[in-house]
Each structure stands twice: as C-alpha cells, then as structure tokens.
Amino acid sequence: MSANDLPQHLPLSLGPGRVDVWLMSPDSLDERRRQACLDLLDDDERARHDRYRAPSAQRQFLVARAVLRTVLSCYAPLRPADWRFDANGHGKPRVADRLGLPDLHFNVTHADGLVALAVSGLPEIGIDVEHLGRSMRSLDELAERHFGPAERARIGRVADEESRTQAFFDVWTLKEAYIKARGLGLSMALESFDLQWPPHDTDGRSVQLLCTAACGDDGARWQFHRARPTPHHSLAVAGASRANQRFQVVTRWVEALQAGRPVLEGPFPGMGIAG
Numbered sequence: 001m002s003a004n005d006l007p008q009h010l011p012l013s014l015g016p017g018r019v020d021v022w023l024m025s026p027d028s029l030d031e032r033r034r035q036a037c038l039d040l041l042d043d044d045e046r047a048r049h050d051r052y053r054a055p056s057a058q059r060q061f062l063v064a065r066a067v068l069r070t071v072l073s074c075y076a077p078l079r080p081a082d083w084r085f086d087a088n089g090h091g092k093p094r095v096a097d098r099l100g101l102p103d104l105h106f107n108v109t110h111a112d113g114l115v116a117l118a119v120s121g122l123p124e125i126g127i128d129v130e131h132l133g134r135s136m137r138s139l140d141e142l143a144e145r146h147f148g149p150a151e152r153a154r155i156g157r158v159a160d161e162e163s164r165t166q167a168f169f170d171v172w173t174l175k176e177a178y179i180k181a182r183g184l185g186l187s188m189a190l191e192s193f194d195l196q197w198p199p200h201d202t203d204g205r206s207v208q209l210l211c212t213a214a215c216g217d218d219g220a221r222w223q224f225h226r227a228r229p230t231p232h233h234s235l236a237v238a239g240a241s242r243a244n245q246r247f248q249v250v251t252r253w254v255e256a257l258q259a260g261r262p263v264l265e266g267p268f269p270g271m272g273i274a275g
C-alpha cells in the first residue's frame with residue numbers, strides 16, 4: 001500500500017455540531033516519512049515547500065499539508081494526493097469548489113513543535129497554536145496596542161512573568177483563531193473586538209466575544225475552545241455555530257501518516273492501525 005491509498009473504516013462523519021481537532025508533532029519525521037509526505041503535495045505546495053529557508057518552518061509546512069490531505073481523506077472518498085485547494089480573497093485555504101464537498105471545512109496552524117488542524121461542517125472555523133516560549137518584542141506593548149479592555153485587564157491581573165506569558169498567549173490564540181475563522185487575515189483590526197471569560201473557565205466554553213462596529217459581526221454567533229495540548233503550547237478554536245448549537249470538540253493526536261491514514265496515538269476504535 002502506498003501513502004496515497006484510500007483509508008479503510010471510513011469515512012468519519014461530522015455532525016452539525018462537531019469540530020475535530022487533529023494534532024501532530026512535526027519533529028518526528030525521518031527521511032523516509034519526509035519523502036512520503038512530499039509525494040502527497042501538489043506542484044504549488046512543493047514550490048512553497050522548496051522556498052522555505054528555515055528547516056523547522058519547512059518541516060512544519062510539509063507536515064501540516066500532509067496531515068491536512070491525509071485527514072481530509074478520512075471524511076470523503078478522495079485520496080490524500082487528490083485534494084485540490086483554493087483560497088478566499090484574503091488567502092484562507094479551502095477545499096476547491098470543483099470537488100463538490102460543500103460541508104467540509106478546515107483551518108490549519110503551525111508553531112514550533114506542533115501542527116494543528118480543525119475540520120468541521122461549520123464554514124467559519126479557525127484554529128491557532130502558539131509556543132509559549134516564543135520570543136516576542138514586548139508582550140505588554142503588544143497587548144497595549146492590540147488587545148481590548150477586558151483582554152488587557154486579564155493580563156494586568158497576573159503578577160509573575162511565566163503566568164503572564166501564558167495569559168498573553170491564551171488571549172492571543174483566541175484572537176487569532178477568531179480572525180482566522182472570519183478568514184479576513186490582517187485586514188481585520190485586532191483591537192476591533194475584545195474577548196472575556198470568567199476565571200473558572202478552563203476550556204473556552206464561556207468565552208464571550210464583544211464586537212465594536214469596526215468588527216462588523218455579532219459576537220453571540222461565536223463559540224470558543226481552548227486547551228494546552230502540551231506543556232509548551234496554547235491552542236484555541238473559534239467557530240460560528242448554526243442556531244446557537246454548542247459545538248463539541250474531539251481531539252486526536254496523530255503519531256504518523258501511513259498507508260494513506262493517520263496512525264493515532266492511543267486507542268481509537270476503527271482507525272489508527274498502521275497498514
């Protein structure tokens with residue numbers, strides 16, 4: 001079986017209220033697996049891959065695209081290498097219209113040590129991960145310039161440096177996930193919306209989006225999910241649900257991509273057996 005064979009025991013189904021999050025470390029790629037991932041890419045992706053100068057960024061891109069293609073093949077009868085993508089006017093990648101799969105949506109993010117993918121039936125879906133050790137100019141200055149009043153107050157309440165950095169990235173990833181779900185990229189002003197949640201919220205379900213007129217949105221449409229998938233990463237998902245139905249997030253760790261399937265870490269019935 002080659003890396004481009006169809007998965008078995010599939011397709012996975014996405015109910016209207018489901019967001020599937022797939023995680024993989026980009027650092028576990030040996031030369032044989034790197035070549036198998038490269039074989040899945042189309043010409044544009046290969047050209048982008050070749051343009052990366054930093055090996056770590058190149059590996060993140062490669063793994064993200066290989067995971068995306070392999071995971072999407074768990075939801076629809078298409079081989080990993082056969083997916084075609086286009087993008088909206090702000091560069092948000094999506095499944096190409098001509099494939100005729102209107103209810104399959106995704107968003108990808110990558111950071112040092114982690115690639116994450118959200119797959120959903122919700123058209124407006126966004127995901128972001130950040131490495132908590134990522135060096136930034138000045139967190140306080142960035143928060144001052146780009147965060148809303150509730151977000152700044154959250155950071156301001158935290159005294160010690162480490163917790164402050166974590167609080168910063170908790171806000172940052174949620175903001176990025178929302179911007180990515182809207183698909184507007186940097187054309188959207190980060191300070192045009194504010195996120196707040198009570199101290200007891202640990203998974204993002206109580207996060208509220210407060211929009212200014214410049215944000216051009218109704219905050220009540222939105223739901224959030226946040227997590228620490230590793231001790232070094234903060235992750236957030238934003239989704240606009242239909243009819244206020246709470247979405248459920250199912251998270252899976254991918255250990256490797258093999259025989260056209262994701263091999264999962266830990267038991268998961270019906271999938272994850274290396275072919």
Ligand SMILES: CC(C)(COP(=O)(O)OP(=O)(O)OC[C@H]1O[C@@H](n2cnc3c(N)ncnc32)[C@H](O)[C@@H]1OP(=O)(O)O)[C@@H](O)C(=O)NCCC(=O)NCCS
Binds near residue numbers: 127146172175176185
């Ligand atoms: C491109 C952007 C959407 C996200 O970039 P990022 O956080 O650096 O990178 P991520 O790894 O999270 O996401 C990159 C992926 O998002 C996807 N993407 C690209 N444009 C997108 C858009 N307009 N909307 C949603 N997703 C997009 C792509 O799949 C991209 O991966 P690829 O280039 O390998 O295909 C853009 O919003 C950005 O550069 N944001 C950073 C701006 C900032 O200062 N944020 C501060 C928050 S407080």
